[in-house]
Amino acid sequence: MERDITHDVRPETCFNTRMEQRRRPTDHLPIRPQHCTPTVLRAVLRRTPFLAPLSETDIARVAEEFQQRHYEAGTVIQRAGEMATRLAVIAAGTVKIMRPTLDGQDVVLDILAPGDFFGSLAQLGEPVYTETAIAQTDCCILAITPEQFRSLLERYPAVAIATLELVAGRLQSANRTIEQLSAHPVEQRVAATLLNLAERLGRREEDGIVIETPLSRQDLADMTGAKVETVSRIMSEFRRLDLVGGGRRWIVVRDLEGLRDMVTEAAV
């Protein structure tokens, strides 16, 4: 079930200069701090959606303000409840955004990819993080303070508008999730979640679309508001129908159409 596949080298996120053997599709080459060179940093920012309106020279100027930092897979980047001191942009790696509930279970709101941002959006209202962020893979994070971000918005109104559009998009997607949780059974929520992940984190391979982040059944359960066992049963069923494949902490989507039918089906 597991095969060695060579990593395809995407220029904008490739911090890894050496080719190495991989065991699993999601075993990425390690992302090392020293790979976040100023040049690379600028390249990443240039491709970051909310900075898209900026010119090359503006990007260069803005890049100065960002602090780069490296996180190993599994470590906490920010914790809900802590003072919110940074707005972070993902340069490389994937990050799990979650809310811990009072009774100990975790709710995963999203898995973010390079170019996405998280953290404190503005110093209004909440001066603390409302979500916990965990490095799902090794990560390279660029961060500025909320004050710097605000001043950035003031200096470049186009950035404010771009950010507004991004946040509006996030709100849309949150609303879709609310609809899912309110109205659809777990099976459909899992199918919808897989489709969404495939679209945002998927890499096409001969075998199907590999979701490029290590994802456990528990993660999937926390994303769909279900329990591990339930998700496991559903994934077994999906595998039986040859809709998905995968192994320990990784998933490949084999049949997009089939999953889409899953999502729609109950609309009988």
Next chain:
Amino acid sequence: MERDITHDVRPETCFNTRMEQRRRPTDHLPIRPQHCTPTVLRAVLRRTPFLAPLSETDIARVAEEFQQRHYEAGTVIQRAGEMATRLAVIAAGTVKIMRPTLDGQDVVLDILAPGDFFGSLAQLGEPVYTETAIAQTDCCILAITPEQFRSLLERYPAVAIATLELVAGRLQSANRTIEQLSAHPVEQRVAATLLNLAERLGRREEDGIVIETPLSRQDLADMTGAKVETVSRIMSEFRRLDLVGGGRRWIVVRDLEGLRDMVTEAAV
């Protein structure tokens, strides 16, 4: 309570000139189109959060662009799937924002009050409304086109930032809802929803905090991702515990603390 622009009688925003008998706390005096005079319109916009950064003269100029329109209780203001041609601000009344699902059930995302906005945020991506808006009471709505709105954001960067903060706030609240739906039983979701409504639409009376919008059990069910019968049972229980009161399509919160305990309790 700062929120309440229209229903308490303040000289500059009063749409209702006569005092009349009320049957129920939510039987509001009718809001008539002719009450949305230019002066009143400007007064409303002055108090609208996302225009807060503007000066008096700017407000006056901006006010010119808004089209005012009246909707009777129960009528559709916009329908999900239609071409998105307007961004709307509520001048008076309350509006129910919902997503109809393929299989016919409705998911209510929010109930909005005067000063809140809805509709098309930007002409990016989705050119259609993703939500349906229904006048919960008689309503006076001010609207501009997405193009006008965008130009407004460009002319007044402070407005863009204010809007960003508002949308970020909505995202926060959507995330809270996702947490609720994922992790907490219906009883707690109902309690949390009532608290939220009380805070945003509540008017203090001798008897408790009256939620100033007609709200059926069905509405409450659609807001909590539950079924009418379940919500009805829970509300009966809450009434038995003297946490809430009310009648046909109206609710009064009697015991805030008690409800808060309800929300927290299961965190045993």
Next chain:
DNA sequence: CGGGGGATTGACGTAGCTCAACCCGAGTGG
């Protein structure tokens, strides 16, 4: 080779859905 973390599977319990009957208060029309 042993240990541990993830995944799977089964047996069983229950929160909340479904279906169905019934109530009640407010308009409406005679």
Next chain:
DNA sequence: CCACTCGGGTTGAGCTACGTCAATCCCCCG
């Protein structure tokens, strides 16, 4: 003024999707 109706609300009696608990498996790593 009453009678009728109708939309909303309540309550009960099953049913089921999903959670809970527990055993087992199976990689993967030391």
